[in-house]
Amino acid sequence: MGSVQVCDLKQHVGQPVVLKGWLYNRRGSGKLLFLQFRDGSGIVQCVVSKADVPEAVFETAKRIGIETSLVIHGKASEDKRSSLGVEIHVTDLTVIGESKDYPIQITEDVPNIDKLLDQRHLWVRSRIPHAILRVRSEVVQAIRDFYYNKGFVLFDAPMFTPASCEGTSTLFEVPYFESTAYLSQSGQLYGEAGALAFGKVVVFGPTFRAEKSKTRRHLTEFWMVEPEVAFLELDGVMDLAEEQMRYVISRALERCKEELKVLERNTATLEQISKPFPRVSYDDIQQLLQKLKAEYAASPDAELQKLSKDILKGGLGDDLGAADETAIGMHFQQCVMVHRYPRHVKAFYMKKDPANDKRALCVDVIAPEGVGEIIGGSQREDSLDELLAQIEHHKVPMESINWFVDLRRYGSVPHGGFGMGVERCVQWITGAQHVRETIPFPRTIYRLNP
RNA sequence: UCCGCGGUAGCUCAAUGGUAGAGCAUUCGACUGUUAAUCGACAGGUUGCUGGUUCGAGUCCAGCCCGCGGAGCCA
Structure with a gap:
């Protein structure tokens, strides 16, 4: 049986499927595991129930680290609780490549971009x-x-x-x-x-x-x-x-x-x-910026006051700076x-x-x-x-x-x-x-x- | 090159000049419907570097290194 991509799963509801990809995240309890599984085309939740798989498969699913590569056998079924609308009931699971102590956490999608860029690969x-x-x-x-x-x-x-x-x-x-x-x-x-x-x-x-x-x-x-x-x-x-x-x-x-x-x-x-x-000529933009500079300076908004200071910073007749462009964007939307x-x-x-x-x-x-x-x-x-x-x-x-x-x-x-x-x-x-x-x-x- | 900000656990951040802390992650344990799961436990450190002040420095001072944001320049 050929493998199916996560993005195509909806067309396979009720069928047995094989998925190839990586473990994205895991939640679970003593007898039920929820594997968030990604294959590059999407993320799907794979449910591993202790009652439905051999002991060894359940233990493997419980132990493998984030980003372990896997082949999953299971049945695709419709489920409203899943954000994809489909989840997989796992019947078998094989580890292809192990992954231990993966250095990036799910919750790190937001914070320090520079640190994450060190791990860009x-x-x-x-x-x-x-x-x-x-x-x-x-x-x-x-x-x-x-x-x-x-x-x-x-x-x-x-x-x-x-x-x-x-x-x-x-x-x-x-x-x-x-x-x-x-x-x-x-x-x-x-x-x-x-x-x-x-x-x-x-x-x-x-x-x-x-x-x-x-x-x-x-x-x-x-x-x-x-x-x-x-x-x-x-x-x-x-x-x-x-x-x-x-x-x-x-x-x-x-x-x-x-x-x-x-x-x-x-x-x-x-x-x-x-x-x-x-379409505004440079000369007309200069006039507009003068107006906006005065307007923002009088604004109660501290951000606008700050922006006002940097508008037309090089004086009239100079190239437009970042603040000028920001002001133009704010004005025209x-x-x-x-x-x-x-x-x-x-x-x-x-x-x-x-x-x-x-x-x-x-x-x-x-x-x-x-x-x-x-x-x-x-x-x-x-x-x-x-x-x-x-x-x-x-x-x-x-x-x-x-x-x-x-x-x-x-x-x-x-x-x-x-x-x-x-x-x-x-x-x-x-x-x-x-x-x-x-x-x-x-x-x-x-x-x-x- | 200039101006401003920062560097403490793997990550995000705390800590009046007086024993270096939390959350998350990792590891171990509990849990049959979780959505960043939850709960419990263990472990985790040369506080960017060098020097100085001090009885005592993560904290104060000086220099350096590294990074971030912005300016300039541009897309």
């Missing part, structure tokens, strides 16, 4: 990581389906790159035979080459940032999806970003109901995704697109706004609930002369970027795209406290293990 067996990582899996699949269905070509960018794409960020240096390579911090420049070759491409892979960021929103290694489209101008970039966000979030809401329930996620704000995203930032705070490859040469044709999508920037995109500078000027101004080494400039020498067209951080997206959907919970093995400044 085991922690991923627990309920909370399970739910979050299943959402991640769905999000990644939704992203792939979205672009595939729209006719985008998957265009992989290299991880080893000759130099910085964006100048300011710190790159990881790695020895590369006789010279030095850098781990990619964005596939976008390569995506532009792809867009001019295929029209619509999407780069999807890991990226690396050596910044010493220590916040709940940062990883040194994270996954980014970066569509890039020829003949797409800023409004089109915003349309694409909005459509993609709506597809991904809706699909997670639709297909990850169980996971979001386990995570006790209130999805009210997520459901706002069906409404159009407000949905995703907001802020466009046309000052050029001096943005990357060299962004196109100058023809209506105001102090502004760039760029957009950030800011997610609510304190998540902040989740997408950054722009129309790209397609003029050879303007791009060369920007490269010089940002001191980007010409020898490593010359190929990119070629894209403006041989049939340049208006084009644009954006990058979305997969982990931040998953963080928003799941409500995870730290972005490092949204990837199986997070890499941060102080964490390279396990």
Whole structure:
């Protein structure tokens, strides 16, 4: 008899079944044991009654440690007392691999995340990581389906790159035979080459940032999806970003109901995704923030007063900070697109706004609930002369970027795209406290293990 | 790099400068319907490191190490 997965058990009610998996938890009494049994697809309660099994089987069931791997023979039966609606009445049980003194407890799903991350290789067996990582899996699949269905070509960018794409960020240096390579911090420049070759491409892979960021929103290694489209101008970039966000979030809401329930996620704000995203210019956002700063300062809420102090901290005309993004999210209670930032705070490859040469044709999508920037995109500078000027101004080494400039020498067209951080997206959907919970093995400044 | 917080049992945390404690987990025992089961018992410690003050330091002081949160930068 072949084995059955826990998630399929409802179709086997009244039948004898074989289950393969691990002991998740155990309760019980002298003559009746309740084994919480997991196989990766779900958790089911297996009842071992002393009267129904040989003495040796009962003794084994009583002694085995948490996370012992098992083969269970039993009968699936409907039971309203079980949260799954089904439980197993065990007839036989075989130990495959023993487990003694398992270092993680059921009740440790909540506390010190850093200690648990030391045990990440085991922690991923627990309920909370399970739910979050299943959402991640769905999000990644939704992203792939979205672009595939729209006719985008998957265009992989290299991880080893000759130099910085964006100048300011710190790159990881790695020895590369006789010279030095850098781990990619964005596939976008390569995506532009792809867009001019295929029209619509999407780069999807890991990226690396050596910044010493220590916040709940940062990883040194994270996954980014970066569509890039020829003949797409800023409004089109915003349309694409909005459509993609709506597809991904809706699909997670639709297909990850169980996971979001386990995570006790209130999805009210997520459901706002069906409404159009407000599109607000940087200049209008500055005015709004001034208003919110004054409003929050006068509020009786101490949290808001504190937030008020950090709004527009760099003064007017500066890049938006974390507090600004939090305030914007609180005000709109949905995703907001802020466009046309000052050029001096943005990357060299962004196109100058023809209506105001102090502004760039760029957009950030800011997610609510304190998540902040989740997408950054722009129309790209397609003029050879303007791009060369920007490269010089940002001191980007010409020898490593010359190929990119070629894209403006041989049939340049208006084009644009954006990058979305997969982990931040998953963080928003799941409500995870730290972005490092949204990837199986997070890499941060102080964490390279396990 | 800067600012703030922290490091005590496997985990979460207590402990006026005066014998280092609890809950959970582990181990053992009781219990035929438990949902983080419950109840009883045993066991569990170089209080991050180094030095200092003191009759006496988990506690006070200095330095260091490690981590966390935030800022900056970004997705």
